Every structure is written in structure tokens, then in C-alpha cells.
Amino acid sequence: MKNSFDDIYEVVRLIPHGRVSSYGAIAGYLGGKGGARMVGWAMNASHNDDTIPAHRVVNRNGVLTGKAFFGGNRMQELLENEGIIVKNDKIQNFKELFWSPTKELL
Template identity: 50%
Template sequence: MEEQDFYQKVYDVTRQIPLGRVTTYGSIAKFIGAPQSARVVGYALNASHGLPDVPAHRVVNRKGLLTGRHHFATPDLMEKRLKKEGVKVENNQIINFKKYLWQPEQH
């Protein structure tokens, strides 16, 4: 799969994450048929910051940690965006992670 195609697939799934919900890098990778590529999903989302319709702030690691926060304009922007959508975050981790978790294969 070409990098550009892979990135587009990541963006297409990320655009589907509902307001107030999150998913993981691994869930996106698995859904698009590249289960070993969670890290590359992160690279794709880091490259998406110029695309306002890709809610990269809704993608976290498998433990609910905001590991991508350093790739935003400010380190607290990811948390601010999630909180604005009603997601509870404390110390860069989503509280009650399973409550907010959205799985692409179930939708």
C-alpha cells in the first residue's frame, strides 16, 4: 500500500470518529488492514494538522494516553479539544476510557 493511500485511509476513518468519542492508533490500523502499523497511523495523523476536517485529537494510545499531544500547536491543545467535546481527561489520560472508546469495525 502506498504511503499516500495509507494516509488517506487513516484520515477517512478518523473523520468518522463521533464528537465526544476517541479511538486508538491500533484500532485504526487494524480496521484498514494493517494491524502492525499503529505507529504509522500516528505519523499520518501528525501529517494531518493542516487538514481541519481530520479530528486527530480523538486518537489516543491503547491505554487512553494522549501520546500525540506534543504534535499539536501547544502540548495542551489535544486535551482542551477533547474536554470541549465532553471527554474527561486528567494527567494526559482519558478517565473511564472504555466509556469514550469508539471502535471503527463496530460502526
């Protein structure tokens, strides 16, 4: 446990197929190692790592805030490819698709 970005990467990797999570949820699960911003920042750094499904991580509104970093609508396509409905850069049925590491991960 590097107690750093690796923690975030590990949690993101644990996100089930067809499910999504939020920056704040991951940050809260790690326990305020920083803020939700740090999670997104780590995601940026993880861009080199193609093993990190960063497209499954969105903000609390279920909006694909980081879709620009994927290039065009790449993030949306990846999500739709997993059966997730995205409308206007926003995940539909987000509440049900939401995967909380604190509650569902033990």
C-alpha cells in the first residue's frame, strides 16, 4: 500500500463493470487523504495507465466532467459500451448505477 494514488487506482479498478462511482465517494473511502480534487488529479496521472477505468468515475452529479481528458466523447462511448446510458454528458439512472466503495466494498 503506497498510501497515495495507488490507493485510488485500486478502488477505481474495483468498480464493477457497468457501474460508476464519484470522486467524493472514493476520497471519502480513503479517508480524506486529500479531497475529491485529489482523486480527479490522480485520475489525470492515471491516464498513462490503461488499466484504470477512469471513465467510470464521475462527479457527484453524475456528469462526465473529465470527458474532455478522454478526447471528444470517448468517455461517453466507453460508458455506453458498458450499458450505461449517457445523456448530455450526464449519466442517466446514476443513483442506481452508483457504486459506493464504503457501502458495497468491505
